[in-house]
Amino acid sequence: MSARLIALFAFDGAQLLDITGPASVFGLTGALGTREAYKIVVASPRGGLVESSCGVVLQTLAISKLNPGKVHTLLVAGGTPEAMARATAHPATRKWLPMCAQTAQRFGSVCSGALVLASLGMLGKARVTTHWASCRALAEFPDVSVDVNSLFVAEGKLWTSAGVSTGIDMALAMVERDIGRTMADRVAKFMVLYSRRPGFQSQFSELLQVQAAANGGFGDLAVWVQERIARRLDVAHLAARTGLSERSFYRKFVRATGLTPAKFVERLRLDAARALLARGLPLKTVAARTGMGSAHRLRAAFERTFGITPSTFRRIHFGSN
Numbered sequence: 377m378s379a380r381l382i383a384l385f386a387f388d389g390a391q392l393l394d395i396t397g398p399a400s401v402f403g404l405t406g407a408l409g410t411r412e413a414y415k416i417v418v419a420s421p422r423g424g425l426v427e428s429s430c431g432v433v434l435q436t437l438a439i440s441k442l443n444p445g446k447v448h449t450l451l452v453a454g455g456t457p458e459a460m461a462r463a464t465a466h467p468a469t470r471k472w473l474p475m476c477a478q479t480a481q482r483f484g485s486v487c488s489g490a491l492v493l494a495s496l497g498m499l500g501k502a503r504v505t506t507h508w509a510s511c512r513a514l515a516e517f518p519d520v521s522v523d524v525n526s527l528f529v530a531e532g533k534l535w536t537s538a539g540v541s542t543g544i545d546m547a548l549a550m551v552e553r554d555i556g557r558t559m560a561d562r563v564a565k566f567m568v569l570y571s572r573r574p575g576f577q578s579q580f581s582e583l584l585q586v587q588a589a590a591n592g593g594f595g596d597l598a599v600w601v602q603e604r605i606a607r608r609l610d611v612a613h614l615a616a617r618t619g620l621s622e623r624s625f626y627r628k629f630v631r632a633t634g635l636t637p638a639k640f641v642e643r644l645r646l647d648a649a650r651a652l653l654a655r656g657l658p659l660k661t662v663a664a665r666t667g668m669g670s671a672h673r674l675r676a677a678f679e680r681t682f683g684i685t686p687s688t689f690r691r692i693h694f695g696s697n
Contacts, residue, residue, distance in 0.1 A: 378412070379414055380413065380448035380481075381417065381446055381448050381449075382399075382402050382414050382415065382447075382448065382451070383419050383442060383447045383449070383450045383451070383476065383480075384416065384419070384451050384453065385439070385450065385451065386426050386428075386434060387426060387453075387459060387462070387463035388426055388459060389429050389459025389460075389463075390428050390429060390453040390454070390455040390463075391486075392428040392429065392430050392432050392434075393541060393543065394453035394454050394489060394543050395418060395428070395434065395453050397540075397543040397547065398451055398544065399418070401544055401547035401548055401563055401567070402414040402416055402551070403416055404566055405551060405555060407566075408559070413554070417437055418434055418435070418437065419437045419439045419442050420436035420438070421463055421466035421468045422438055423437055423439075423440075423441065429455055429456060438468070439468055439476075440468055440472065442472075444475045444480070445479045447479070447480045448480060449482040449483070449550065450482070450484070451483070451484055451489070452473070452489035452490075452493060453486055453487070453489050454485065454486060454487030454489040454491070454492075454506075454507065455488065457488075457491075460488065460491055463492065464495045464496065469492075469496075473492075473493075473496055473498065474497075477493075477498055480533070481533060482534075482535055483498075483534060483535070484534055485504075485506070485535075485536050486540075486543035487537065487538070488506055488507050489506075490505070491506065491514055493536075494514055494517040494520055499517065499519075499520050500519065501520070501521065502521065502532075502534050503521045503522075504520060504522060504523065504536040505522065505524070505526045505527075505528060505529045505536050506522070506536065507540070508524065509539075527542045527545050528542055530549070548560045594618065594632060597614065597617065597618065600617060601641060605645055605648050605667055606666060607667060609667065610637075611638075614629075614641075641667075642677060642681075645666040645667055646677060646678060646681055646682075648666045649662050649668065649674060652665060653689060653690055654690075659671040659674060659675065659686055674686070
């Protein structure tokens with residue numbers, strides 16, 4: 377089988393990791409044993425040198441010199457609003473991107489690149505995601521359904537990812553689909569990733585939120601809670617862990633994180649529940665393993681937080697109940 381051509385669309389002001397993250401994933405498959413799996417091209421409206429948003433310069437090919445019919449996967453990078461507007465307005469972009477998307481086996485975006493696709497009418501009524509800071513702007517486009525609770529979304533041949541580093545997660549999922557899980561895991565291991573994150577994982581991390589409040593004494597609390605997710609985790613237990621009185625802990629925790637302790641624990645439990653649902657475990661078992669108490673309580677909290685039932689979640693992401 378010939379190498380799959382990966383076209384990464386860049387422009388002046390593009391986010392560098394939106395381009396180099398997926399490129400590294402696809403490129404490593406060759407270095408780690410699958411020769412000629414992918415050929416990577418970074419293309420731009422005019423070609424030549426393109427300066428990314430952080431100042432690093434990339435050499436690109438003019439999209440007019442790239443046959444859209446030969447592209448297997450097209451991914452559009454995100455960038456600053458001004459940079460994306462300039463790139464979208466370029467005549468070559470407006471002609472070539474939709475043409476390429478029609479013939480490619482896959483097309484999509486990384487981070488705020490979804491706004492470029494939306495501006496060109498390439499999203500239709502699909503469910504998509506983007507960086508959390510761009511969700512509101514993307515939702516203003518008619519018919520577009522924005523999923524704010526996923527790292528990446530695959531709907532048919534359209535793939536979209538959330539903020540910056542999630543392009544790596546999405547590219548790994550593409551490699552798994554193309555070549556197999558073994559290769560995707562091998563690439564993730566070589567890249568020294570902490571874990572392979574599934575598409576349904578939220579881009580809003582309670583763990584990071586509390587770790588960011590480490591000056592309030594809560595730096596390791598989220599990890600401690602995750603390790604004991606099925607146990608009793610009321611204010612008394614959390615306060616004892618931090619060495620504070622219950623009243624002092626509650627006040628300082630809310631001030632530092634913007635969440636009540638109960639809401640914080642519930643969100644960590646729901647994150648754990650999504651991972652267990654992905655493994656096909658019964659709702660009653662998931663409730664027990666995450667400390668939610670009962671399937672009814674888990675179902676209610678899940679729907680209240682994510683806007684869908686656990687069964688609908690399974691059907692959307694895995695095609696089963």
